[in-house]
Amino acid sequence: MPKVKNWQIGREMEYPYEGQRPKRQWAIVFDLNKCIACQTCTLACKTTWTSGQGQEYMFWNNVETKPYGGYPLGWDVRILEKLGRQDWEKNAPLEGKTVFEAAAPTERALHFFPKDEDWMYPNNGEDDCAGRVEGGCHIKDLPHDRWFFYLPRTCAHCTYPACLAACPRKAIYKRAEDGIVLIDQSRCKGYGECVRACPYKKSMYNPATRVSEKCVGCYPAVEQGLQPMCVQNCIGKIRIMGFISPPWTARADNPVDYLVHKKGIALPYYPQLGLEPNIYYIPPVHAPREYLAQMFGPQADDAVKRYLELRQDPIAQGLLVLMGSTDCILHSFKVADGLASGYDEKGGEIVQVPVVEPLHARAAYDEKLATVRTNTP
Numbered sequence: 001m002p003k004v005k006n007w008q009i010g011r012e013m014e015y016p017y018e019g020q021r022p023k024r025q026w027a028i029v030f031d032l033n034k035c036i037a038c039q040t041c042t043l044a045c046k047t048t049w050t051s052g053q054g055q056e057y058m059f060w061n062n063v064e065t066k067p068y069g070g071y072p073l074g075w076d077v078r079i080l081e082k083l084g085r086q087d088w089e090k091n092a093p094l095e096g097k098t099v100f101e102a103a104a105p106t107e108r109a110l111h112f113f114p115k116d117e118d119w120m121y122p123n124n125g126e127d128d129c130a131g132r133v134e135g136g137c138h139i140k141d142l143p144h145d146r147w148f149f150y151l152p153r154t155c156a157h158c159t160y161p162a163c164l165a166a167c168p169r170k171a172i173y174k175r176a177e178d179g180i181v182l183i184d185q186s187r188c189k190g191y192g193e194c195v196r197a198c199p200y201k202k203s204m205y206n207p208a209t210r211v212s213e214k215c216v217g218c219y220p221a222v223e224q225g226l227q228p229m230c231v232q233n234c235i236g237k238i239r240i241m242g243f244i245s246p247p248w249t250a251r252a253d254n255p256v257d258y259l260v261h262k263k264g265i266a267l268p269y270y271p272q273l274g275l276e277p278n279i280y281y282i283p284p285v286h287a288p289r290e291y292l293a294q295m296f297g298p299q300a301d302d303a304v305k306r307y308l309e310l311r312q313d314p315i316a317q318g319l320l321v322l323m324g325s326t327d328c329i330l331h332s333f334k335v336a337d338g339l340a341s342g343y344d345e346k347g348g349e350i351v352q353v354p355v356v357e358p359l360h361a362r363a364a365y366d367e368k369l370a371t372v373r374t375n376t377p
């Protein structure tokens with residue numbers, strides 16, 4: 001099997017095809033400290049892309065409550081159990097095997113196939129916190145403190161997609177211009193190998209059309225310089241979509257590169273699976289670090305510590321304020337004199353916002369209007 005370079009696990013790994021990076025790579029960063037599980041992103045995607053027949057249980061974007069939620073049921077626990085123990089020291093290459101390296105000789109990737117009923121409970125486990133019943137938790141006798149967090153998920157438009165590797169029809173391709181992974185609906189015969197192989201379970205089978213479908217990265221919007229619908233409509237302003245560089249060509253003025261490579265506060269999820277997924281998360285600061293290390297790799301502890309120190313960093317603060325401030329894709333950004341600015345591909349300014357919103361305190365009694373007002377601190 002060819003060897004490819006996977007920077008997320010710090011080493012080369014086996015992959016069924018030769019490595020070929022796109023000219024630029026679609027990516028989303030999510031700040032998990034701000035997600036409120038309003039599911040507006042889920043509905044923005046659903047009403048745009050999956051409101052047709054056979055798509056009733058199809059959520060290309062979903063938001064699940066961790067540790068107990070999962071759509072389809074138990075997707076992460078099941079692949080982690082199959083993979084077994086994975087040793088990985090901080091700042092060192094992954095010692096364990098990826099899903100490609102752990103696969104049987106006749107298979108492309110370690111896999112499992114969810115049953116129909118596994119897709120029927122998209123919000124299973126919502127707001128169930130780990131802990132004790134007397135503390136308000138529904139599930140007892142589990143070895144966690146009381147905590148939960150929300151995990152929004154789209155297809156990760158992986159650099160080394162397992163769906164693409166497993167497709168016997170070569171119906172799945174990765175676009176050279178933006179790294180978006182698509183299923184050619186005219187070539188797909190509905191064998192479901194991509195559904196079986198994607199460890200994130202983001203390729204889905206449509207029983208009405210009898211072909212598989214997945215998140216298309218909102219490529220028509222991206223081609224016009226716009227962020228995807230799930231990003232544009234995010235109520236919590238927790239997301240930013242842009243293009244990520246590999247670490248060896250990262251730019252400090254690229255918003256995604258800055259959060260992932262320069263600042264090191266956004267991490268890929270389950271990087272040990274070996275797909276080099278391109279959705280990145282700022283981990284929630286209140287969740288147990290062991291759990292975060294399992295989900296985001298051994299750098300999770302450092303990422304949380306750096307996030308907690310952002311009060312001393314006006315540049316990072318400015319970038320976090322730029323998240324959700326425009327529908328357009330930001331190719332670069334600058335923070336100066338208390339203002340954060342975002343720019344398009346040609347360097348034209350798209351948006352400018354204050355890093356700290358000015359505070360306006362109004363008189364409790366407005367004599368002109370004879371009105372009593374309440375200020376919310």
Ligand code: SF4
Pocket residue numbers: 154155156157158161162163164181197198199200201202203214275
């Ligand atoms: S997340 Fe799954 S469906 Fe999306 S590109 Fe990666 S392997 Fe394919």
Ligand code: SF4
Pocket residue numbers: 044045046048049060061154155215216217218228229230231
């Ligand atoms: S990028 Fe577009 S297609 Fe993909 S989950 Fe978001 S809204 Fe849906």
Ligand code: SF4
Pocket residue numbers: 034035036037038039040041042063150152233234235236237238239
């Ligand atoms: S719209 Fe934003 S805040 Fe709401 S659930 Fe989705 S990611 Fe979270």
